[in-house]
Amino acid sequence: MSPEANQSVPSFAEFPTGTWHWDFSDDSMLWDDPMCRLFGIDAGTFGGASDDLLNLVHPGDRAFVANSMAASVESGAHFDGEFRVQWPDGTVRSVVMSGQAIRDEHGKAHGMAGRCEMSNHENISGLTASMERTMFAALMDNLPDCIYFKDMNSRMIVASQANARWFGLESPNQLIGKTDFDLFTDEHAIQAMEDEREILETGRPIINLEEKETWPDGHCTYVSTSKMPLRDERGRIIGTFGLSRDITERKHAEEQLAHFAEELRHRNEILEEELTMARELQLAMLPQSFPSFFHDGREAVRFYHFFQPSTTVSGDFFDVYQISPERVGIFICDVMGHGVGASLIAATARALVEELTTKGETPGTVLTDLNTSLRRILRHNSSPMFVTACYLEANLATGELHYANAGHPRPFLVNPQSVTSLTGVTGPVLGLFDEAVYKNGITPFHPGDKVLLFTDGLYEVESPEGDVYDYSRLQCAIEYRRQQPLKDLCRAVVDEVKAFSTQREFSDDVCLIGMELA
Numbered sequence: 001m002s003p004e005a006n007q008s009v010p011s012f013a014e015f016p017t018g019t020w021h022w023d024f025s026d027d028s029m030l031w032d033d034p035m036c037r038l039f040g041i042d043a044g045t046f047g048g049a050s051d052d053l054l055n056l057v058h059p060g061d062r063a064f065v066a067n068s069m070a071a072s073v074e075s076g077a078h079f080d081g082e083f084r085v086q087w088p089d090g091t092v093r094s095v096v097m098s099g100q101a102i103r104d105e106h107g108k109a110h111g112m113a114g115r116c117e118m119s120n121h122e123n124i125s126g127l128t129a130s131m132e133r134t135m136f137a138a139l140m141d142n143l144p145d146c147i148y149f150k151d152m153n154s155r156m157i158v159a160s161q162a163n164a165r166w167f168g169l170e171s172p173n174q175l176i177g178k179t180d181f182d183l184f185t186d187e188h189a190i191q192a193m194e195d196e197r198e199i200l201e202t203g204r205p206i207i208n209l210e211e212k213e214t215w216p217d218g219h220c221t222y223v224s225t226s227k228m229p230l231r232d233e234r235g236r237i238i239g240t241f242g243l244s245r246d247i248t249e250r251k252h253a254e255e256q257l258a259h260f261a262e263e264l265r266h267r268n269e270i271l272e273e274e275l276t277m278a279r280e281l282q283l284a285m286l287p288q289s290f291p292s293f294f295h296d297g298r299e300a301v302r303f304y305h306f307f308q309p310s311t312t313v314s315g316d317f318f319d320v321y322q323i324s325p326e327r328v329g330i331f332i333c334d335v336m337g338h339g340v341g342a343s344l345i346a347a348t349a350r351a352l353v354e355e356l357t358t359k360g361e362t363p364g365t366v367l368t369d370l371n372t373s374l375r376r377i378l379r380h381n382s383s384p385m386f387v388t389a390c391y392l393e394a395n396l397a398t399g400e401l402h403y404a405n406a407g408h409p410r411p412f413l414v415n416p417q418s419v420t421s422l423t424g425v426t427g428p429v430l431g432l433f434d435e436a437v438y439k440n441g442i443t444p445f446h447p448g449d450k451v452l453l454f455t456d457g458l459y460e461v462e463s464p465e466g467d468v469y470d471y472s473r474l475q476c477a478i479e480y481r482r483q484q485p486l487k488d489l490c491r492a493v494v495d496e497v498k499a500f501s502t503q504r505e506f507s508d509d510v511c512l513i514g515m516e517l518a
Helices: 033-038 048-055 059-075 129-142 161-166 186-202 248-283 341-358 364-376 473-479 486-502
Strands: 017-023 028-031 079-087 091-105 109-118 145-148 156-159 206-214 219-229 237-246 301-308 315-325 327-335 386-393 400-406 412-414 419-421 441-444 450-453 510-518
Touching: 017 033, 017 091, 028 033, 028 048, 028 145, 048 059, 048 156, 059 079, 059 219, 129 161, 145 161, 145 219, 161 237, 186 206, 186 219, 186 237, 219 248, 301 315, 301 486, 315 341, 315 510, 327 341, 327 450, 327 510, 341 364, 341 386, 364 386, 364 400, 364 412, 386 450, 412 473, 419 473, 486 510
Parallel strands: none
Antiparallel strands: 017 028, 017 109, 079 091, 091 109, 145 156, 145 237, 206 219, 219 237, 301 510, 315 327, 327 386, 386 400, 400 441, 412 419, 412 450, 450 510
């Protein structure tokens, strides 16, 4: 029976703990008898040097032990490791070895002492050399990634089957002795050689480096490469080894995505420019100044407005019209939704109302005709759209307010004694029904009175705790400030709503227009 087939495998419990002492100055080691037994040699036969220890370590673990010992000598660090030992009869066992530095009065490590015992892991290896060769061959023949080993001159000494396929070769043996200069263009080969030279000089590995491979026929591939120093059983660097994984498809996808992203960025820039222009145009369509009305040489009417879109452009809109020297009209609307589509409908409504007000029609007639026009436009939309609106006309000669409402928040009539909601004449929203008719409401309008028209973005605001600033809260806020001048009242109400939500900006489009009769 061969030594590798040894059937007598003692339990780790049968081995006592061994102790050892290592003097760095002359590289001498002292082992006790249990230590010798753990390494499968007779008591007193250990050679006494670190090389003698390495000769008893399994070839597959020698580099690890050599590197660990070298690091301990250099830094005086604690040594602790589990590795395989190969007895003279071929039996492979696993041991756990640890040691602590011995330091002089200056703190410099001059030696190490420690203990060693059999590992309680089930034969970390018990693998025979034949089995290890079989597993290595299986790895090299079947792993889809390219595996390769190179000497100190970056020449191939071992290559996997996948590596041969990568270069269109039948056998990995065809790669032996070749360098990257034999396989790629100089562009890639020079960089690869420099990377490997740095590994050989420093011992530092390169992990997951993405490389562009340029081939003699002009095409390019991409790989993710990890390269490490190849060491012998004494820890000396004798070459490099590595693994490369094809990421060409992924890189092409990333390049395509980057191209799409750049194209999208360019289109977004154009869109942003257009939206900015649309915003400027929309703001330009708002009243830049208000009509002037005088009575006995004094200003008879004052106006104030607050307008804030939630996006670049808004679906809210208002306008003020001087119908005659004694009549002034205010129109306000809110288009369902936000953004460009809503702003276009708002602009359309503005143009239609401006035309209708020149005819001298009543507010109810203006909204009825506006609904007919919008219905012709919106009926072909793939998704329903509608507009809420209110049109109010003040007759300064008669002291009356005439108004009509199409599903819009009811305006407030404010006087020094009370705040009244203009109710009773609300009709359906604009743009949904063909035959909708809107009625007129009439109420007195005296000097000192104010009227406030607004969109629902002013009061449909939520606090961080989930409370809602509703229409009734808005009425209370106005009621509390009813004796203030128009501008002060409007500004204070807006500030109160912002404070309620703790946000500096509104989440919805907001439009507020007020008129005060002096």
